[in-house]
Amino acid sequence: MGFCPACGDEVAWKAEYDNPVCTACDAPSHPRFNACWACGESFDEANAPEPTALGYRLEFDCDSEDCLGKLAWLMPFCPWCGEEKHWEPAGGGGLECTECERPLDRGWAYCVRCGEEAPLPEDCGRCGQDLEDTPSAARCEACRHIVCGDCFDTRVVPAANGARHERLLCSKCGVGFDRPAPPEEPPPEEEEEETEAAAEDEAPEPEPEPAAPPREPSAWEVLGITPATPYSEARRAYLTLVAQYHPDKVAQLGPKLQALALEETRKLNEAWELVRRKTSSTS
Structure with missing residues (x-):
């Protein structure tokens, strides 16, 4: 992952725990890796694959023949055998980056490979309605999918510190959360006494003041x-x-x-x- 899928900023990976870096591309590495996970450069090592690596979460089995190594999500190359990997986004949806033509997850606002802004999906991520036919659309703050106006709403979500925050959630992520309470209506004005009303009726009507020019909204x-x-x-x-x-x-x-x-x-x-x-x- 070279770029953040939410804001598009470039992710600057840094070596941790005194781990080495790749001599070919300077990407952070690990002393037990046989190849660079960023560029595939071989280190001419023959270390046996390990299920974990300090500083890395290796959660996926390498699908290369005769390789028993594990990979982290979106590592372009296996750090054990050096074979190039083509990850399929977990969310699917058929989106493709217009710059590098990589498959994109529907929940990504930016391509994680090149940082290009992701194209908008054609349909709502919940009901499947064509987004071009909807009056409004928004990105869910939980799953990050873009949904039509009928499939999102403001919900009150409790935080860990006990506070309550309003979040824009889709119909799936908003299940179990309440809508914000409507604002309190001001008390009705007291009815004027009949005598005052009568006096106002008898009073001559004041001349209308000239209309003020329309004020620009703030x-x-x-x-x-x-x-x-x-x-x-x-x-x-x-x-x-x-x-x-x-x-x-x-x-x-x-x-x-x-x-x-x-x-x-x-x-x-x-x-x-x-x-x-x-x-x-x-x-």
């Missing part, structure tokens, strides 16, 4: 949040809104509607940039 109003909204919730609101105007969602619409979607995306991006800076400076 960045928080554009995102449907308040200045007190936590960063994580603000980011979630932004991602949910901007997903509705993704070019893939409006490709089948007319030029005017596509231009409108582009303008709405611009407003959301500008609003999020301002909110992000304000939130970062106060945190």
